[in-house]
Amino acid sequence: MGRLTLEERILCNLLHQQGNTISEIARRLGTTRKTIRKTIERRQTTGSYEDAARPGRPRISTAREDRILVRESLQNRRETVPQLRTEWMQNGVQASNTTVRRRLKEAGLVAHVALKKLSPHSCYRRKRLQFALAHANWTWVDWSAVLWYRFTLFQNDSRVFVRRRMRHTETNCTNSQVWLGWCNWGAMYYRGTLDS
Structure with missing residues (x-):
């Protein structure tokens, strides 16, 4: 019914x-x-079969105030919702954290964990390019004589959130990799693995 x-x-x-x-x-x-x-x-x-238009609750912010909030979020992508709310309240908008989060979501800005980025020093890039060029023509026999190793760093890295649009990875949406903590080392070659 x-x-x-x-x-x-x-x-x-x-x-x-x-x-x-x-x-x-x-x-x-x-x-x-x-x-x-x-x-x-x-x-x-x-004279109609449709429901009458329901006015609903009026928005507490104008389109201009929404644009100000989005601009503040884009200027500093690491600002949290309570920080953005405080700045928005200084512009005269009394809103809850939920309203701020909803306005940002309407603009396509959602909190994501910042991508980790290795240090982009030119010497690292140059060395990687030199290695790739020097080994471009190796066969599988050449590669089977290589001992591959890797160490994994375990660190207390708290996650950093940034506000970005889906599939956008601007430079200010990344978090620099910090090499702190302790590590685990392991190696492998074509006949098996070595662990320590």
């Missing part, structure tokens, strides 16, 4: 025009007489 669909409203009014009583229409559509009566009255007063 929920709300009537558009087809049921049209059928309700057609049955009423054909002379069926409100009780008969309610029984046929499986709803209450009150619902049928209101549907018929709505059609007679508005």
Whole structure:
């Protein structure tokens, strides 16, 4: 006995025009007489089968104030919602953290963990390029004689969140890699692995 669909409203009014009583229409559509009566009255007063527009609660911020919030978030992507709310309140908008988060989401700005970026020193890039060029023509036999090793750093790196749009990785949306903590070392070659 929920709300009537558009087809049921049209059928309700057609049955009423054909002379069926409100009780008969309610029984046929499986709803209450009150619902049928209101549907018929709505059609007679508005001339439409659709619901009247509901105004809803008015927004507490204007489009300009929303743009100010988005601009503040883009200027410093690491600012948290409470920090952005404080800045927004200085512009005269009294809003909750949930409202701030909702406005940012409407603009496509969602909190993501910052991507970790290795230090982009030119010497590292130069060495990687030299290695790649020097070994470009190696065969699998050459590579099978190589001992591959890697050490993993375990560190207390708390996650850093940034506000960015989906699939955007601007430079100010990354977090520099910090080499602190202790490590685990392991190596492998084509016959097996070495662990320590």
